[in-house]
Amino acid sequence: LGVLRNTVNVSGNRPDGASMATVSYTKDIPLSVVALLSAVKSTTATSIISAGQQVPYRVTVANTGNAAISNLTVADPLVGMALSSGDINGNMKLDVGETWTYTGTYTVLQSDIDNYGNPLATGVLRNTAIVAGKAPNSSDVGTSTNTVTLPLSAVTSFSLSKSSPVTVISSVGQLVPYTVTVRNTGNTAISNIVVSDPMISTVLTSGDANGNGKLDVGETWTYNGTYAVKQSDIDNNGSPAASGYLINTVSASGRKPDGTTAGTLSYSKDIQVVLLTSLNVVKSSTLTSITSAGQQVPYTITVRNTGNAAISSVAVNDPMISTALASGDSNGNMKLDVGETWTYTGTYTVKQSDIDNNGNTPVLGVLRNTVNVSGNRPDGASMATVSYTKDIPLSVVALLSA
Known part of the structure; x- marks a missing residue:
C-alpha cells in the first residue's frame, strides 16, 4: 500500500523460433494520500x-x-x-x-x-x-x-397583587379577608419566596403545583389571611391615622437561580373607613313639679355614643345651669368612646319670675330646660348638635288673705 505500482513484461523469440523467457520490470511511485x-x-x-x-x-x-x-x-x-x-x-x-x-x-x-x-x-x-x-x-x-x-437571556421577574371583597370599614371586629397573589412573569424559577404583611399572617393556599418550593415560570402562588378591624382604626379615621382608609401593604421577595436577590415588590390595598358618628342625649330630673321660688331642681344629662367612632371635644351647653361631668370617661382619654355614656349634673334654683310668669317659656305651666350637645368626628368635622328638652310642671297657687 501507499504506492502506484506499474509492471511491464517483455517477451520475444530466438532466431531458431523458440520463445524467450518473459522479462518483467516493476516501477513503484509513492502515493501521497491526504484524508482531510x-x-x-x-x-x-x-x-x-x-x-x-x-x-x-x-x-x-x-x-x-x-x-x-x-x-x-x-x-x-x-x-x-x-x-x-x-x-x-x-x-x-x-x-x-x-x-x-x-x-x-x-x-x-x-x-x-x-x-x-x-x-x-x-x-x-x-x-x-x-x-x-x-x-x-x-x-x-x-x-x-x-x-x-x-x-442566554435569563430574566427573573414577578408580579404582586392584593385584593379583598370588603369595600368599606364600618365596625370594630369586622373581618377583612385578603388574597395575595405572586406570579412569575420571567423565564427563570424563583426560590426563597417571602411574603411579608405587617397586619396579617399570610398562608400559602395554592400554586406550588409540583411542590418544589420554587415559583416556577408561569406559576401563580396564592396566599390568604384575615384582619380583624380595631376600634383604633375607626377612631383614628384610618390606619395610618387620618388617612380615611385602612391601608394594608404587602411585600414579596425572592432569589434568582444564581442566589442573588430577585428584588422586592410592594402592593397596597386601601379600603375606605366609614365614620358613623351619633349621639343619644337624655335630660332628666328627680323633681316632678315646681312649687316655690328658691326650690332646687337637680338635673342629670346622659350623653351616649351610639355610633362606630370616638367623639372628641364633647360640649354640653345648658343656658340655665352649669353642668359638670360626673362619670363615664372610664379611660380618661377625654373622648366619648363607642358605647360609653357620660353623665353630667347640675342644679337650677327656681326664680320668683318663673312662678309669677307661670313658666319660663311661651308654653305656660312648665319650667322648660333645653340642653345642646355637640362634638367632633375623628376626621375633625363637627357633628350636628343634638338637643333634649325637659319640662317640669309648675304648681302655681295664687292666694291672698285680707
Missing part, C-alpha cells in the same frame, strides 16, 4: 430566551483532502444529528469534493435557564459537534470539532 475533512456547525437562532424554545442546528462536513472518507460519524451531546443531504452516489463514503449536511433540533430545558447556562453558570448554551471518519487505509482521520455558543 472540515466541519462547520451553525444555527439560525441568535439567543436563548425561554424553556421549550426550538433551536435548529446544522453541521456541514466537507472532504478537503484527496481521498474518500468512510465510517463518517457526527457526535453531538445535545442533539441527535441526522444526515439530510450530500451522499450523491449513495456509497456511504464522503467522496473528494462532497459536502454532507446533518440537521437536528434542540429543545431548551428550563434547567438551562434556571442554571444560567449549559454548562452551568456560563450564561450561554454551548453545543459542540465532533466529526470523525476513516481514511482508505482504515486509519483515523483527524477529528474535527466545531462549537456554537448562543447567549
Whole structure:
C-alpha cells in the first residue's frame, strides 16, 4: 500500500523460433494520500430566551483532502444529528469534493435557564459537534470539532397583587379577608419566596403545583389571611391615622437561580373607613313639679355614643345651669368612646319670675330646660348638635288673705 505500482513484461523469440523467457520490470511511485475533512456547525437562532424554545442546528462536513472518507460519524451531546443531504452516489463514503449536511433540533430545558447556562453558570448554551471518519487505509482521520455558543437571556421577574371583597370599614371586629397573589412573569424559577404583611399572617393556599418550593415560570402562588378591624382604626379615621382608609401593604421577595436577590415588590390595598358618628342625649330630673321660688331642681344629662367612632371635644351647653361631668370617661382619654355614656349634673334654683310668669317659656305651666350637645368626628368635622328638652310642671297657687 501507499504506492502506484506499474509492471511491464517483455517477451520475444530466438532466431531458431523458440520463445524467450518473459522479462518483467516493476516501477513503484509513492502515493501521497491526504484524508482531510472540515466541519462547520451553525444555527439560525441568535439567543436563548425561554424553556421549550426550538433551536435548529446544522453541521456541514466537507472532504478537503484527496481521498474518500468512510465510517463518517457526527457526535453531538445535545442533539441527535441526522444526515439530510450530500451522499450523491449513495456509497456511504464522503467522496473528494462532497459536502454532507446533518440537521437536528434542540429543545431548551428550563434547567438551562434556571442554571444560567449549559454548562452551568456560563450564561450561554454551548453545543459542540465532533466529526470523525476513516481514511482508505482504515486509519483515523483527524477529528474535527466545531462549537456554537448562543447567549442566554435569563430574566427573573414577578408580579404582586392584593385584593379583598370588603369595600368599606364600618365596625370594630369586622373581618377583612385578603388574597395575595405572586406570579412569575420571567423565564427563570424563583426560590426563597417571602411574603411579608405587617397586619396579617399570610398562608400559602395554592400554586406550588409540583411542590418544589420554587415559583416556577408561569406559576401563580396564592396566599390568604384575615384582619380583624380595631376600634383604633375607626377612631383614628384610618390606619395610618387620618388617612380615611385602612391601608394594608404587602411585600414579596425572592432569589434568582444564581442566589442573588430577585428584588422586592410592594402592593397596597386601601379600603375606605366609614365614620358613623351619633349621639343619644337624655335630660332628666328627680323633681316632678315646681312649687316655690328658691326650690332646687337637680338635673342629670346622659350623653351616649351610639355610633362606630370616638367623639372628641364633647360640649354640653345648658343656658340655665352649669353642668359638670360626673362619670363615664372610664379611660380618661377625654373622648366619648363607642358605647360609653357620660353623665353630667347640675342644679337650677327656681326664680320668683318663673312662678309669677307661670313658666319660663311661651308654653305656660312648665319650667322648660333645653340642653345642646355637640362634638367632633375623628376626621375633625363637627357633628350636628343634638338637643333634649325637659319640662317640669309648675304648681302655681295664687292666694291672698285680707
